[in-house]
Amino acid sequence: MTRQVPAGRVTTYGALAKAAGNPKATRGIGMLMHVNPDAPRTPCHRVVMSNGKVGGYGSKKGVSQKIERLKAEGVNVINGKVVNFDRKLFTEFEIETD
Helix, strand or coil: CHHHCCCCCEEEHHHHHHHCCCCCCHHHHHHHHHCCCCCCCCCHHHEECCCCECCCCCCCCCHHHHHHHHHHCCCCEECCEECCHHHHECCCCCCCCC
16 A cells, blocks of 8 residues: 555555554554565655654664655655645555455
8 A cells, every 4th residue: 555655745554554444553554664675665654653753764774764765755854744744645545345
């Protein structure tokens, strides 16, 4: 689902959990993002906290690299928080069902 989040937009751990069918799985989503073996193809840097704060990042450079990647895509971050968070938030996931 993170691959559906376009460059220049962000989503939240909670939005991913809800779209996956388990709104209580927010921490699990965070743990999955932390060990993402497929970055940046699977853009976990676009996943932030529900209050717009950037949150953690599992790369060697940590949160500073997450902020660099977001800024390179047009997402401004000031004091660790996404600027215009409500306008940058992506939640329109397309979910395949059987």
